[in-house]
Amino acid sequence: GAVVSQHPSRVICKSGTSVKIECRSLDFQATTMFWYRQFPKQSLMLMATSNEGSKATYEQGVEKDKFLINHASLTLSTLTVTSAHPEDSSFYICSASGGQANEKLFFGSGTQLSVL
């Protein structure tokens, strides 16, 4: 299957700082990337859909000024959590569409964010 790389895998930061998470598709071009947030023992909660070269589409209730998404190339999308607070602590996962019919969804390894 296709490979999606996500960094960093774990971040511990102080309240008020910003954290950038990178998501790269290593062996395919991802015109669309999805960003999810996952709480313990819960399903994947879609935050936003990111299309290369255009503004991200955010799900209802997700603050676009808080969670900045950039998809500047076909292989890289970034999520920046600005002015992080303890309630932003969570597991963040990116995914990218690939495959022959562009239907398969491949996930990054996730980033565990802990805000102190």
Add this chain to the structure above:
Amino acid sequence: GENVEQHPSTLSVQEGDSAVIKCTYSDSASNYFPWYKQELGKRPQLIIDIRSNVGEKKDQRIAVTLNKTAKHFSLHITETQPEDSAVYFCAARISGGSYIPTFGRGTSLIVHP
């Protein structure tokens, strides 16, 4: 929009038994149905998928069945092993990169040795 219901939320079986997880979807336009396995703290891994023009697909101990008329699909794991213990998610989507996949709530499968 699409709505995916997944049952059960927890499934406990003895090693060697079979496990079945069921999902229903609401949007008849959905034509691609993947299943993911997620171990604690790790990424969801695609384990099997099925397209709407196929009724059943098998890969060793794992199989997926799809009933388009009833809008439900199921994951079947035979001869379960302790390493099958994980959370399993079903999803439904329309083929195409920009279409948003909808995930079920997940099933925590526990296989007792």
